[in-house]
Amino acid sequence: MRVMAQMSMVMNLDKCIGCHTCSVTCKQVWTNRDGMEYAWFNNVETRPGLGYPRQYEDQERWKGGWVRNKRGRLKLKAGGRLKKLATIFANPTMPTIDDYYEPWTYDYDMLTNAPQTKNGPVARPKSLLTGKDMDITWSGNWDDNLGGSQETAHQDPILAHMSEHVKMEFENTFMFYLPRICEHCLNPSCVSACPSGAMYKREEDGIVLVDQDDCRGWRMCVPACPYKKVYFNHKTNKAEKCTLCYPLIEQGKPTICSETCVGRLRYLGLMLYDADRVLEAAAVENEHELLDAQRSVMLDPFDPAVIAQAKKDGIADDWIAAAQKSPIYKLISEYKVALPLHPEYRTMPMVWYIPPLSPVVDVISNSGNDGEDARTLFAAIDKLRIPVEYLAGLFTAGDTVPIEHSLKKLAAMRSYMRDINLGNEANENIARAVGMSGAEMEAMYRLLAIAKYEDRYVIPKAHVESARDLDEFACSLDTDGGPGMGGARSTGDVLATARIPGTPIDSTVESFASLKNLTDPSEPSTPGRLNLLNWNGGGISNGMFPPTAEAGGSA
Amino acid sequence: MNVVDVLLWIVFPYIAVASFVIGHLLRYRYDKFGWTSRSSQIYESKLLRWGSPMFHYGILGVFAGHVVGLLVPREWMEFFGVSEHLYHLGATWIGTVVAFVTIAGLVILLSRRGAIRRVARVTSVMDVVMYLFLAGSLVLGTIAVVQFQVLGAGYDYRGSVSPWIRSLIFFQPDAALMAGVPLMFQLHVLCSTTLFLIWPYTRLVHVLSVPIGYLFRPYVVYRSRDAHRGARAVRRGWEPSDRPVPKRPKQKQPVRPGH
Structure with a gap:
């Protein structure tokens, strides 16, 4: 047994109202850039529907995930290592941008600068790829709320399997929303398909990331992910994906999609699992047994043997405690109401759904x-x-x-x-x-x-002994066009901006939090007074008002 | 042997090699983020699926042919029983077929790059310069082979060009070997030498990242956040001061699971 910790998510689908707030906030934080216009690390699909990218679940076409071969071992569905290298010059299953959608903007300038005419000016859609006028025929969410489903729903890969005895009658149909992020799988096929070794699973929390300096743009990960949650940045020519907002998670805060979820349907917490048994569980013969196999890989954080082994494997006490309080453990292992998305892909996904x-x-x-x-x-x-x-x-x-x-x-x-x-x-x-x-x-x-917020999100901070270093985190993503998009590095001194002219505004998550909690500044401009710029707006702070006659006396 | 010969056949090749080596080292050190194949497959796949494998497999064949023809001395080949006649037949006919496959692939790729607007828009100036020398080398080399080996009586480059290359490698350069070589071969050599000169500053850097390691590593890669923190090296003069190490049991690094 080797115990590893995995930061995991559960989504309660009954509560999803399909408002797309998660997608929008995620986009603002992570993919609001050239080259990633078409990419949605978080998207919300209406089911039945085609999904995004279109029909991504049709693995006979995309060859994502793993298959079990005759000898009972797992093989990448798109082929082994030699085949990967042999097809490196033109990846046969790579989706093109039209499978997602052609990104566009509108000619807004026309609305303000058009000369006076009889008819009002129109802002026409312009392709972001060619700069030309374009017709909008598809998008990341074209069949939202079953819009146009009479035409397209029969192409839903899940319905296609059921069509023998289920007639799709639009009037009698049902629907629900399916928000999706990267699954941060225990047996990730994207990582396994990366020829450069640039993709990796973090030992500490299991988050799957792409090293932007190591990625060479061989684009094997994109089709290898059966959930199509690795995207090709067509400006930087590197792969990018959902990071589970690791800068937030390291600070003990929920991801941006969870934080802004209107329906409060997302849960975040740790799962302890036995890394030695992952492959064995992912390779069980009967697809129907994959769910139980994956459940059996999850470890009981209250079991003394598990705790002892976890400590031996370098998992800190506060993380074990967090795993015991984890809402994910309750929903997956105790109540057994949460289920994984497409266990048959054999990647052992770790974002589960109720x-x-x-x-x-x-x-x-x-x-x-x-x-x-x-x-x-x-x-x-x-x-x-x-x-x-x-x-x-x-x-x-x-x-x-x-x-x-x-x-x-x-x-x-x-x-x-x-x-x-x-x-x-x-x-x-x-x-x-x-x-x-x-x-x-x-x-x-x-x-x-x-x-409750504190019940939904049980996220232990990155280790205390290394937390100080996180201030000085020099991020390889901080490049032009990179997901970090440059910006000031935190010095930890949140007041430096006010005190020293020319200091860049400290805009890291960590300093935002400390600024928010700052009610009693140590160095106000006038001793005894509060600098209102540092007031968090919450209640009365020391030095905000002159001392009252009864309390202060002579002042 | 005059000054021009020395400049063209000794100075210029060494400058190109120096640029090739130092350029790659600098690019790797300072621009890892820009080190990519710059694939445009996401924009267009149908033409690329024909053109790219044709060109790439072709150019690998061309490379192999050049290694055999230029680096392996004639005496060694004869020792292994490959006579002059046999070599000439093989090099000429296999070489011509491979050259035409490569050129056909490149034609598909270049016309795709020009005709598909999405792809044309992401083509940089450096791309165009690189394509110029790449296509130039290929075409000049093919013309030379067709003109002398296929249609003509055959030119024995293994008596001139090959020893010249080896003389450069062993740092005993002999420009006189190249002085009498036919113009078409000379132009081919100059064009490809220029390609090596500009190589590190183009998308061709991806050639050096052939992911052979993929064949031998475990499928799932694990990395530690602690080990990887601060992906960039600390700049000189900005090293953090040493902090006293707190007295507590050190975290054991979990062993990388060998999947």
């Missing part, structure tokens, strides 16, 4: 029945094959049993908590019907429905 119960509830409510009654819900989950089978196609390689278990737990929680909220006696039978206790039901309800 499947949405709302399609089922909607059907019941629309038919005039009680959508919060446990027995009605259980019966509906058994009967309504369309959502359950579709969800199984996404989360369990087609096995409907874990989906039903997960949905029934959510349904049981609904009706169990309704009794309590209505002042009735709690019905322990409902909890027992899904193999849980009433106390567990309430704890799960607190985690999923109340979802």
Whole structure:
């Protein structure tokens, strides 16, 4: 057993309202640059739908992820090492930018500078690739809210597998949103496909990153990722991907997509796993067993043997404590309501999802029945094959049993908590019907429905002994066009800007936080007074008002 | 042997080699971020899938042919039983076929670069200069082979050009060897020498990053944040002062898992 820690995410799909705030804030932080206009490290797809890039789940076409060969060993689906090198001159499965969409802007200047004419001026779309006028025919989110789905939904790779016995009737259809980031897999196929060795998984927290100095633009990672979450920057000609906002995570703060999530549906925390067993678990023969195999790789952070081995493997005590408090551990291993996205790709993804119960509830409510009654819900989950089978196609390689278990737990929680909220006696039978206790039901309800900030995000800081060095972090991404985009390096002295003329504004996450917490500046311009520039706006600080007569006396 | 000969066949090649070596070292030291193949496959894939493998596999063949023809002395080849006649047949016919595949690939790639607007827009001035010398070397070399070896009576470059190259390598340069070489061969040599001169300042740097290591490393790469912190070397004069090491048990680095 070798214990490693993995920073992981769970998303509660019932709460996603499809507002795209996560995508927009992520874009503003990470991909608001030339060469990355088309890239969305975080995107929100409407399902059923084609996804972004179009039909990325069709692995017969893209050859992403791993396959199990006859000898029971894993092989990259796109071919082994020699084939990779042989096809390096033209990668046969590399998506072109049209599979994402051609990025564009509008000729806004026309709106203000056009001469007076009979008809109002129009800002025409201009391609960012050619600079010419273009017709907008696709985008990262073209089928949002099933828009145009009559035309396109049959191309959904998940529906294609179901089409034999499921008829896609648009009027009777269901939908939900699927926010996606990089999965930060335990067995990442993108890392394994990188000829330069520029992609790596961090030993400390399992975040998968691209070393921008080592990347040579061989672009093997892009098709190798079955989730298509590695992007080719067409200005710098290097691969870039979701970083799980590691500068924030290292400071113990949630990622920007989690922080700004309106529905509060994202959970972040550590998982301890047995690195020695990853390959074995990813190579089990039956695809339906992959879910349990991955669960079995996750370690119980309360087990004394695991704790002892974790310490031996260099995991600090505060990280073990964080793994014990981790909401991810509760959702994946204790309540078993969260499921991985496409386990059949055999990459051991570590962003898991709680499947949405709302399609089922909607059907019941629309038919005039009680959508919060446990027995009605259980019966509906058994009967309504369309959502359950579709969800199984996404989360369990087609096995409907874990989906039903997960949905029934959510349904049981609904009706169990309704009794309590209505002042009735709690019905322990409902909890027992899904193999849980009433106390567990309430704890799960607190985690999923109340979802306090500190319960959702349990993120241990990067190690204390190295935290000071992080101030002086010289980032290889700080280049023109790089994701770091230059900017001032933090000196840790947040007041230097005010004190020393010409000091660049200290704009790192770390200094922002210390400035925010600064209510009592050590060096105000006039001793005894507060420099209002350093006031955080929260309440009255020392030195803001002159001392009162009773308190101060002679002043 | 006059001054021009010395300049063209001794001074210029050594300058080009120096530029090649030092340029690569400097580029690697100061511009790792710019060290990439600058692939344009994301813009256009259909033409590239024909042109790029044709050109690249062709140019690898051309390289192999030059190693055999220029670096291996005639006596060694004869020792292994390759007679002059056999060598001439092989070099001429394999060489011509490989040259035409390479040139056809390059024509596809260059016309793609000109015709596809997306690709044309990302073509830099240095790209154009490089393509000029690359295409020039290929075309001049092919003309020389066709003119002398295929249509003509055959020119024995292994008696002049090859010893000249080896004389440069062993630092006993002999410009006289090149003085009597036919003009087409001379132009080919000059054009390709210029290509080596500008090599490190173009996208051709990717040739030196052939990822052979990929064949031998474990699939999943692990790196430690601590070990990798401060990816850039500290600049001179900016080294942090030593801090006392706190007395606590040192974190053990987890062993890199060998997948």
